[in-house]
Amino acid sequence: MIENNFATACNDIDENLFEDSYMLFSSKDFTKFNLSKCEYVYVHRYGKLHMFFGKVGDGLLAPFSAPFSFCRMSTSNVKYSEYLGLLQNLKEKLKLSELRYAKFVLPPFFYDMSSVTKFSFALQDSGSRIQSRDINSHFDLLNFDEESLFSSAKKAIRSARKNMFVFSEALSLSEKKTVYDVIAENRASKGYPLRMCWDQVIRTAEGPAKARFFLVKKNDNPVASAIVFDVTKKVAQVIYWGATGDGERYKAMYYLPFELVKVYRDLGYEYLDIGPSSEDGVVSSGLNDYKQSIGCINSVKETWVLLND
Structure with a gap:
C-alpha cells in the first residue's frame, strides 16, 4: 500500500x-x-x-x-x-x-x-x-590534464591568469552571502532562473548538505563564485556558479573552474559534477561547448x- x-x-x-x-x-x-x-x-x-x-x-x-x-x-x-x-x-x-x-x-x-x-x-x-x-558535464579529476585542452581555451586561461585574481573559500556567513549574490547577479543578467533563494541555500548547507562556498576577487571586488555540495564520497557537485559582468570581461570563468579542480582533487574526490547543459532534453549548445572547452566530459541524465x- x-x-x-x-x-x-x-x-x-x-x-x-x-x-x-x-x-x-x-x-x-x-x-x-x-x-x-x-x-x-x-x-x-x-x-x-x-x-x-x-x-x-x-x-x-x-x-x-x-x-x-x-x-x-x-x-x-x-x-x-x-x-x-x-x-x-x-x-x-x-x-x-x-x-x-x-x-x-x-x-x-x-x-x-x-x-x-x-x-x-x-x-x-x-x-x-x-x-x-x-546532457550533463563533469571533470574526471584523476585524469584531468589542462595541457590537453583546445588551444583557444588555453589562450583564454592564460589571459585570465594575468588578471591577478584572488581565489578563496568563503567561511563567514557574510562571505557566503556574497558568493550567492554574485551568482544571483549572473543569473539575472542572463534571464536564467535561480530556483533556490538565499535562505534555502544556507539552510541546506547548514543542515543535511556538506557545502563549500568559493569566491574570486579582483582588486578586492567579487567577480565570480561557486557553491559546491558533496554528493557522494567520490563526487562533489557545483550547485551554482557564475561571474559578474566585470568577471566575464576578465574571463573569470576561465579561472574559477581550474581552482575548483585543484581543491577537489586535493581533497581526494574523483569527479566534479558541473551539471546539465540542457533542460527537458533541449540542449544549450553554447553552454555545453563552453564546458567541453574547459575539459568537461559529457554523460547522460x-x-x-x-x-x-
Missing part, C-alpha cells in the same frame, strides 16, 4: 548498512529536511533496496526536491533482477492506488555506471517510458515515467 510511511520505515532502517552507497539527494536526512516540499514521503522497500518518493499531486516523484535521486542499497552486489523486481512491485502497488504515475530522475551515469545502467534498463523493462534525456495504466 502506498501511504505516508516515512517515519515508520526510517525507524526500521539501519543507516549503517547504506554508508557505502551514500548519495546526498537520496539520504534520509536530506529527505527529512525537504518534507515540506511534498504531501508525504512514501518509502518503497524491496529486498536489499529502498527508495524515497514524494507524493505531489497525483504522482510519486523521486526526487521531489533535488536534481536527481537513486535507490539506496544495503550491498554493492545488486543484480539487475532486483532492480526490476523493485519496479515491478511498485507498479503493482500503483495499480492499487489512485495515483497516476511515478517519476524518476536518475543520476548521470558516471556516478555509478553499473548500477545506473541496470536501473535504466529495469525501468525500460518494467514498462516505464523515457520522458527526456539531458535520464528522466523516466512509470504510468499507472
